[in-house]
Structures are given as C-alpha cells and as structure tokens.
Amino acid sequence: MAWDTPLADRVKNLKPSPTLAVDAKAKALKAQGIDIVNLSAGEPDFDTPDHIKEAAIKAIKEGFTKYTPVGGIAELKDAILAKMKRHYGLEYTPEQVLVSTGGKQGLYNVIQAMVNPGDEVIVPVPYWVSYPAIIELAGGIPVFLPSEASTNFAIDMERLKALVNSKTKAIILNSPSNPTGAVYDTETLRAVAEFAVEKGFYIITDDIYDEIRFDGKGPENPASVLPEAKDHVIVANGVSKTYAMTGWRIGYLAGPNPVIKAATKIQSQSTSNANSIAQKAAASALSGPQDCVARMVEAFRQRRDYIVDRLNGMEGISCPMPQGAFYVFPDLSAFSGSRAGGKTISTSLDMADYLLEEAKIACVPGIAFGDDRFIRFSYATDPKIIEEGMNRLEEALKKLEK
Ligand code: PMP
Ligand code: GLU
Numbered sequence: 001m002a003w004d005t006p007l008a009d010r011v012k013n014l015k016p017s018p019t020l021a022v023d024a025k026a027k028a029l030k031a032q033g034i035d036i037v038n039l040s041a042g043e044p045d046f047d048t049p050d051h052i053k054e055a056a057i058k059a060i061k062e063g064f065t066k067y068t069p070v071g072g073i074a075e076l077k078d079a080i081l082a083k084m085k086r087h088y089g090l091e092y093t094p095e096q097v098l099v100s101t102g103g104k105q106g107l108y109n110v111i112q113a114m115v116n117p118g119d120e121v122i123v124p125v126p127y128w129v130s131y132p133a134i135i136e137l138a139g140g141i142p143v144f145l146p147s148e149a150s151t152n153f154a155i156d157m158e159r160l161k162a163l164v165n166s167k168t169k170a171i172i173l174n175s176p177s178n179p180t181g182a183v184y185d186t187e188t189l190r191a192v193a194e195f196a197v198e199k200g201f202y203i204i205t206d207d208i209y210d211e212i213r214f215d216g217k218g219p220e221n222p223a224s225v226l227p228e229a230k231d232h233v234i235v236a237n238g239v240s241k242t243y244a245m246t247g248w249r250i251g252y253l254a255g256p257n258p259v260i261k262a263a264t265k266i267q268s269q270s271t272s273n274a275n276s277i278a279q280k281a282a283a284s285a286l287s288g289p290q291d292c293v294a295r296m297v298e299a300f301r302q303r304r305d306y307i308v309d310r311l312n313g314m315e316g317i318s319c320p321m322p323q324g325a326f327y328v329f330p331d332l333s334a335f336s337g338s339r340a341g342g343k344t345i346s347t348s349l350d351m352a353d354y355l356l357e358e359a360k361i362a363c364v365p366g367i368a369f370g371d372d373r374f375i376r377f378s379y380a381t382d383p384k385i386i387e388e389g390m391n392r393l394e395e396a397l398k399k400l401e402k
Contacts, residue, residue, distance in 0.1 A: 022363070022364050026038040026356075026362035029362075037389040039378050042325075042378050044380045048244050049285075049292040052281050056281040060277055068276050070267055071260075075279075076286070082287065084235070087211075087224075090230065095261070098253045103208045103252075106238065107131075107134055113262035113263040115139070120143045120169060122168060123145065124145045124155060124172075125145060125369070126374065127370050128206070145159060149318070149329075152182050155191075155192060164195070168201045169201060173203060175324075176213060177325060179369045179376040180320065189222045193226035193233070194226060196222070197226075197232055205233060209241055209326075211242045212242065212300060212325055212326060214297070214323055215323045234256070237251065238251030241325075242285075250278050250281075310390040311393075316397065317397075318331045326379050348374060354396070355375075355393065358399065363375050364378075
C-alpha cells in the first residue's frame with residue numbers, strides 16, 4: 001500500500017517564491033551555455049563595497065564567529081537607530097529593533113508575531129510575491145486592494161476604507177514598490193496612517209528600497225509623516241538592496257516594544273541570531289561612507305531612463321515611469337490573444353514563457369505579483385544586457401501574430 005507523504009496542510013498550497021524560481025531557472029540555463037538575458041531577479045549587479053567586505057574579514061580574523069544576542073549586536077542596532085533618525089527623524093530604543101536573516105525573515109517574524117488564524121491583512125496589488133504566502137503561513141487571510149497604472153498604482157482610500165473591518169490586523173505597504181517602482185506620496189502615507197490609528201490596525205511598511213529613489217526626495221514612511229502613528233507602524237528594512245548585499249542576509253524590524261519582543265521570541269525559537277560576521281558588515285554598511293549608495297542609485301536612474309524609453313517605444317507596450325527600486329512593470333496585455341508557433345498567448349505566464357523560449361529573456365510574469373496584465377523586468381543589471389534584452393524583446397514581439 002502506498003503511503004501519502006506526510007506533509008503538513010500548511011505547505012500543500014504553498015508555492016516556492018516565483019522570483020527566486022525564475023532566477024534559478026535562468027542561472028541554470030546560463031550554466032548550460034544558453035545565452036540567457038536575465039532580467040528576472042531583484043538583485044543589484046554591483047559588488048558589495050570594499051569597506052563592507054573589510055569589516056567582515058576583520059570580524060572573522062578577530063574571531064567574531066560565535067552566537068550573538070538573538071535580536072542583534074549592539075553595534076548594528078546603534079547603526080540602525082542612527083539610520084532611522086537620519087532618514088526618518090524617528091527615535092527608537094535598541095529593544096525596539098530586531099535584526100534578522102534578511103528582510104524576508106523580518107517580515108515573516110512580524111506576521112507570525114501578530115497574525116492569528118482568520119485575521120485579515122490588506123495587501124495592495126501589485127504586491128511583492130512573498131506577502132500573501134507569509135500571511136497564509138500564519139493562518140491569516142490576505143485581502144487584496146487593487147490599483148491602476150493610470151494612477152501610478154496609488155492607494156485608493158475609498159477602496160481601502162471599504163475593506164477594513166473588525167478582522168483587519170494590518171496593511172502591508174511597500175514604497176518604493178517591488179514590482180512597480182511606484183512611490184506613495186506624503187499625503188497618501190499620512191492618510192493611511194491616520195486611518196490606521198482611527199481604526200486600530202497596524203501598518204507594516206516594507207522600506208527595503210527606501211534609498212533607491214530617483215525623485216530627489218529622501219525616505220519617508222507612515223511613521224515619519226505622522227509621528228503620532230508610530231506605535232501603529234512596524235518598519236521592515238534591510239541592507240540587501242541599498243548596499244548590494246543580497247547574499248549576506250541581514251534585515252531588520254523597528255517598531256513598538258510588544259511586537260518586537262514577540263518577533264524576537266519567534267526568532268529565538270527558530271533561527272537565533274543572524275550571522276555574526278554579516279552583522280558586522282551591515283553595521284559598517286549603515287555607519288560607513290554612503291557615497292557608494294549615491295553612485296549605485298545614479299546608475300539605476302540611468303538604466304531606468306533607458307529601459308522605460310525603449311519599452312514605450314515598442315508598439316503595444318505601455319510602461320509607467322518608476323520613481324524608485326530597480327524594476328519596470330510594463331503593461332503587455334495588448335498582446336493577449338496573439339499567437340506564435342501555434343500557441344496562443346493568453347496570460348502573463350504564457351508571455352514570460354514565450355520570451356524565455358523565443359528570445360531567451362528571463363522575466364517575471366505579472367500574475368506572480370497579482371496582476372496578469374503586466375511583466376516585470378529588473379534593470380539591476382549591466383546596461384549592455386538591458387540593451388540586448390530590449391532588442392530581443394522588440395524582435396520577439398514583432399513575431400507575434402494578432
Ligand atoms: N521586500 C521586498 C519588497 C523585496 O523585494 C525583497 C527582496 N527579496 C525583500 C523584502 C527581502 O529582502 P531580503 O533579500 O533582505 O530578504
Ligand atoms: N526580492 C527579489 C525579487 O523580487 C529577490 C527574490 C525574492 O526574494 O523573492 O526579485
């Protein structure tokens with residue numbers, strides 16, 4: 001008699017992260033010698049700056065290789081407190097900060113700490129791929145708040161108000177956004193913060209792209225625009241994107257004491273402290289020279305200008321101008337129903353498959369972010385690769401029959 005594999009219910013409908021899956025597929029094809037243009041992963045192509053690497057090498061040489069406090073070393077917490085003050089004008093105590101293994105674990109911990117089975121968490125669409133899965137793993141229910149490219153994916157306050165009820169625990173905001181690159185304006189952040197205070201729900205603000213902005217403005221979040229709302233706001237951030245440190249795995253939370261204490265408890269029973277050496281490197285990133293950030297942001301800005309221009313120059317594509325992060329999210333729905341080699345393109349997944357097969361371009365279908373009209377391209381890669389990708393895209397789209 002065959003036995004069912006004894007897996008838990010919670011993983012039965014869980015899908016692996018689609019962004020990591022596409023990236024892994026692209027890298028595997030490349031390793032086989034296939035000429036792939038990889039515009040999938042949200043990972044800066046820059047090397048981690050040298051002074052950050054030096055801090056890690058020093059940590060190893062000095063034997064800083066043991067367990068640290070679960071919540072993170074004092075030096076890194078101090079650097080995080082200084083960053084929160086410098087960019088947001090917000091004061092936290094070290095107990096109000098938790099250092100985790102990447103921004104993703106910080107988000108996981110906070111949802112585990114706050115969400116009961118049946119609790120609702122509002123997720124604006126398009127959303128970063130992991131939010132619904134992280135909510136569902138806690139037994140929570142993601143409640144989706146749609147947005148439109150025509151309003152630059154702004155939050156519609158009337159629609160938000162209609163979704164909030166007694167089960168609403170939190171809303172997750174992500175500005176600048178992955179996948180759209182959109183930035184919420186100050187008025188929107190204030191309106192959501194006021195509404196959260198009024199109704200008593202929390203805002204989890206995923207600020208991981210906060211310094212990668214092209215609008216000349218500094219980072220902002222609901223707590224910085226409405227300091228009275230600070231006790232309703234949990235900040236999730238990390239060093240992965242700003243300092244090209246995706247592999248080091250350091251993220252952090254800042255928020256009210258009870259929430260951070262609970263999230264720390266969860267971490268103490270799951271992964272313990274984040275890597276000791278990477279914590280030293282992250283402290284150096286946050287408190288060392290910041291000109292490396294300005295250089296990378298300027299490079300991203302030039303790439304953004306190029307890729308948006310190319311995309312909007314192609315018939316059938318409409319691409320909003322992102323104000324931050326390093327993604328473009330063009331609308332390719334005009335190609336829905338077109339055919340290539342006997343196959344019909346009906347969904348964003350069909351389009352992503354077609355681009356991979358026909359043009360050897362790796363990208364992420366919009367459906368992974370909750371909107372099937374779009375495709376996400378990451379431009380955190382070499383300008384020559386972006387140019388080649390756009391040339392291939394143009395050719396591949398021309399081959400489609402209406
Ligand atoms: N939030 C968003 C919106 C992201 O794009 C990412 C990138 N993976 C993360 C969180 C998590 O970052 P990390 O690599 O530090 O876990
Ligand atoms: N956040 C990046 C992306 O969206 C990395 C992949 C992931 O963590 O899912 O591509």
